[in-house]
Amino acid sequence: MTNAGESRGTALNEALFARLMAPLGPYETAPVLAVGVSGGRDSLALTLLADRWARARGGHVIAFTVDHALRPESAAEAAQVGHWLAGRGIPHTTLTWEGPKPATGLQAAARQARHDLLAAACRARGILHLCLAHHREDQAETVALRLEGGSGADGLAGMAAARALADVRLLRPLLPVSRADLGATCRAFGQPWIDDPSNLMTRYARGRLRREGLARPVDDLLAQAADAGRARAALETAVAVAVAHHVMLAPEGYAVVAADALARLPRPVASRMLAGLAAALGGQPYAPASAAVGRLLAALPGLWTTDGGSLALTLAGCQARRLAGAGGRRLLLLLRQAGRMAPPVTVSGGGARWDGRFQAVGAAGAGLTLGALGTVDARRLAASDGVAFARLPKPVWPTLPAFRRGETLVAVPHLDWAVEPLRPPPALPGRGETWPRLAFRPLSPVAPSPFLPTVEAGLDVMAVVSDAGVII
Incomplete structure (x- = not known):
């Protein structure tokens, strides 16, 4: 634990933190925020600031520490964080990364495990907002590493101030704030912290960068990120407009695209729109590589050739097929690639997520699983009377x-089909068996919200990515 040897910085006050939070809303009347807190100065400062902000609005904060179980002392450190926060009346839970750890790519796997554990904890508690403590220097390091890796404009925009996933919105209100100011904030609260030595390990790229220092000034890197962020926001606005005009997204997990309109769109807009559709419908957390999207765009006209054109093209677990439209319109059907669907999952009392696309929520009877209908059962039901297949394209079944x-x-x-003995009695609420609610909730949004958050002068926040609920 340390508080010494740092630039003194300036503590954030209540008014400044409120200004940082304002453009990242909206929030509930009595907001409930989750905060990922490691025990370092950054996340502890965020936790204390967020707690004060939420209490002033009739809400509260719940803190989560992810114990990656990679160092012998990590469990004791998580317990110390819980002790500190308990003294301030802030609920705290430790989430442990269990199971074997990978021999390679450990840092990336640990980061993904952290996000997965935090998102699951928020989903289980119905929390909509998860605050993370990335700050000014973190953003500059991210841009530097992406420059080194040859990232395009999206990567060089850095981390978004707000990004909505399938289960929770990630908020990073501290991106404009320096590490020194967060240390000063902890000191102003009288809060000690823990320094994690793994943050400076040279076996990791970010650790090497912190030891060696940035090759360019932080201000230059952040200015480049701001320029890239504005370009990204403009493109995302155009994509959202294109989706609204030319895409029908169905709750059954497929989409229909006006193919001629797609062909007329500017190439970057068409590429981004297809990438978002493929990721969402294919159950993927991230959009596919631009080169793969480009190959799909180039191959799409072949779906309409009469001399042996492809029946289907694939991208990121999604397939593209031609679909007949009224008046000779060319329509593109995008749907899940059947051979790559996930195996069934057990539906517990808390529900289940299946195939990166569908979320079941609510009560479930014993032994219930959620999985694909499959070809055999689809054909059997299609041959039955009264099953509503006709409104769906046959490949979707x-x-x-x-x-x-x-x-x-x-x-x-x-x-709207169930075997007769298991139908819930409609006139007897609360009795008999009921089915969990089922919704199409992709891991990534088809299109972002077409706006940047409204910000005050001097606050440099990045583009907001909206959740799947505002796709069209």
């Missing part, structure tokens, strides 16, 4: 989510 007990199909919610 096997990709629909379905509930089973053992090998027995018991419900296909999007077809």
Whole structure:
């Protein structure tokens, strides 16, 4: 633990932190914030500032520490964080990364595990906002590393001040704030902190960068990030407009695109739109590489050739097929690639996420699983009377989510079908068996919200990425 040897900095006051939070909303009337807190000065400063901000608005903060179990002392450090926060009346929970750790790519795997654990904890508690303590120097390091790695404009925009995932919104209100100011904030609260030695380990790229120093001034790197962020925001605005005008996104997890309109769009807009659709419909957390998207765009006209053109093209677990439209319109059907769907998952009391696309929430009977309907059961149901397949493109049928007990199909919610003995009694709420609610909730949004947050002068926040709820 240390408080010494640092530039003194200037502590953040309540008014400045409120200005940092304002453009990242909206928030509930009584906001509940989760904060990822490691025990370092940055995350502890954020936790204390967020707690004061939330309490002033009738809300509260819940702190989560992820113990990666990579150092012998990590469990004791997490317990110390819990002790400190308990003294301030802030609820705290330790989330442990269990299981074997990878031999290579450990830092990336640990970062992903941290995000997964934090998102799951927020989902289980119904928390909408997760605050992370990335700050000014973190942003500059991110841009420097992406420059070194040859990133394009998206990467050089750095970390977004707000980004919505399927389960929670990630908020980074401290991106304009220096590390020294966060240390001063902790001192103003009388809060000690823990320095993690792994942050300076030369086996990791960021650790080497911190030891060696940045090759360019922080201000230059952040100015480059701001320029790239504005370019990214302009492109995302155009993509959102294109999605709204030319895409029909179905709750069954597929999309129909006006192919002729797609061909007329500027290449960067068409590429970004296809990438977002492929990731969302293919159950992927990130958009595919631009080179792969470019190959798909180049190959799409072949779907309409009469001399042996492809029946389907694939990208990131998504397939593209031609679809007949009224009046000779060319329509592009985008849907999940059936052979790459995830195996069934057990639906517990807290629900389940399946295939990176569908979320089941609510009560479930014993032994219920959620998985793909599949070709065999789709054909069997299609041959039955009264099953509402006709409104869906036939390739979509096997990709629909379905509930089973053992090998027995018991419900296909999007077809409004269930085996008769297991239908919930409609006139007896609270009695009998009920089905979990099922919704299309992709891991990544098809398109961002077409706006930058409204900011006050002097506050440099980056582009906001909205959640899947505002796709169109």
